[in-house]
Amino acid sequence: MRVLLVGNPNVGKSVFFSDLTGTLVESSNYPGTTVAYTRGFLNLNGRKIEIIDVPGTYSLEPTRKAEEVAAAMLPQGDVIINVVDATNLERNLYLTLELLELQRPLIVALNLWDEAQHKGLIIDPGQLEEILGVPVVTTAAIRGQGMKQLVSRLHEARTGLAGWQTVDERYAAVGHIVRKVQQVTHRHHTLLETLEDLSVMPLSGLLITAVVLLCAFKAIHFIGEGLIDHVFDPVFEGLYAPLLDKLSVILGGYGFLHHMLIGQLINDKIDFVQSFGLLTTGLYVSLAMVLPYIIAFYAVLGVLEDFGYLPRLAVVLDRLMHRVGLHGYAIIPMILGFGCNVPAALAIGNLESRRQKFIASTLMVIAIPCFSKTAMIVALVGRYGFLYLAHIFLTLFSVWLILGLTLNRQLEGSTPSLLMEIPPYRLPDLKNLSQKLYLRVGLFLKEAIPLVLAGVLVMNLAFYSGVIPIVARALGPLFRFLFGLPGEASIALFLGFVRKDVAFGLLAPLNLSPEQLVTACTILAVYFPCMATFAVLLRGLGVRDMLKSTGLMCLTAVLAGVFSNLAMHRYGMLLWIGVLAVISGLIVFGGRRAKTSGIADEF
């Protein structure tokens, strides 16, 4: 038997899925978390039941990609569980009526039941069941309430009332049903609701955005540094290092195996960053340098997501995003991209047009550093002072802005209008937060460690076989001329395709000056995404758009590298003034074009 979970976006289908199947999937408080469907199994008295989490849809007449996926899946289900947001009965019932017309066994789950009661909405589930002719159960899935009842009544699912022909008839029926089963009692605005309204007002919205971003930044830094100082460094320095010292002695201090496992001794000692062996740098980069910050980032992101802040950020930044050919919703994949570009590339699938997808993907892979990159940049450059770090991130932001403004100007077509539901602020649920963190950190470890180790191994073999000095010598003149970097730095670019964090790690043994490090980090951050992102983008964009995006990427990487080299060594201020002039010029001219195409603001 196959059961489909169908409902509007952001009603909690993924939480149902996790509850029913025991499989963890990500769920957040904004529409569009689930892009593709997920399947899992529920064991019901020894019977294996397949459960499919279908992307949210408002209607069975699809208007965007995720909804097409949903509509196409419906004929495959034996039973449909229609997850309904009880706090939004009127809007949700439209889909319910459409589902009833399919004449397939249906059961309705009135989810967010506790929240509806808090909001003063009195709904009579019994009467709703009578009217619709299908079972109705009340649930609060995030707290696990009502799930047993839902499962025990699954076999009662049946075809119910139907017979509406037109859209208007359906709306009339919805209105009729809601008036019968729901009473709204008056109630005062809560503090959270006042905050909701303030978040989307011009002045207070900007202020709240600034405060939230600042706090998020501080919190990530605090958690990340705290984990490094109190957990990861003590474990690596205190417990792990002595073991490796013994191993190094046993292996004799040099030779092939020593080179692969331990790497080179720096001043007769193991250096976790520079030795570059599998057991030293290989493990240290993913576990001690990057992992603490990955945990910190996802912990903070989880809170922002579940609280429901991201859709408000989309409203506040909608104007800015239009300038770069996107609309406010695109800020969500951009923010996810700061964690890892792979889920961000998937979330870009929620955007409406091919033009938007192309712009968003290109901007994201080129100018949004994932947290593996950020953590390494901070670890390598941070000790030379804040200004060097700021130079890298300001360069990336300028690249994002200039590239976006240019693409918006050059590419045909216009940006569709934002249209999104803004969910209420909800106090994050600790269980959901920790599950999501566990899921994301687990994914990072599964992805990162094998690739980082593979990267270190390949590098060591290449060093050992003498390939690297040849490449370094060949590319040396070009690298010195363009970027002021030694030829060895080019090796990091090759490795960057496998995994970015370990490529940054390669820069450590080169003894670069802070200025050279800034340039090398800038190039590495802009240049080519890692394999995993590349694969996802290729699927999402197609070969042609991906080639275009890749071309832009290589060009931008060279330009950003030359810029950084010049800005670091000469004409620093002058170049930055030039960048500002270019940006303001593009804003003025880009604006004119946007106005002429504004009339054709269509989907």
Add this chain to the structure above:
Amino acid sequence: MSTIRYTLTEMKKGTRGRVLQITGGVQAAKRLNALGIIPGKEILKVSEMPLHGPVVVNVEQTQVALGFGLAKKVILEGS
């Protein structure tokens, strides 16, 4: 009592109005309808962002953000 017509972008912040019609393409109407913005519905305008930014409205129990281009297509009537 005379009624006046205006677009959602012209509507004053903090006021209520009844949706009369949605102009423009079928696609736009469909997507707005899906979020509960349907002729006959009363909506409350919560805020609008400056420089032709998005408009935020409350309709029934849902809060919806519409870009300026879409908001222009929503025609309301009020007194």
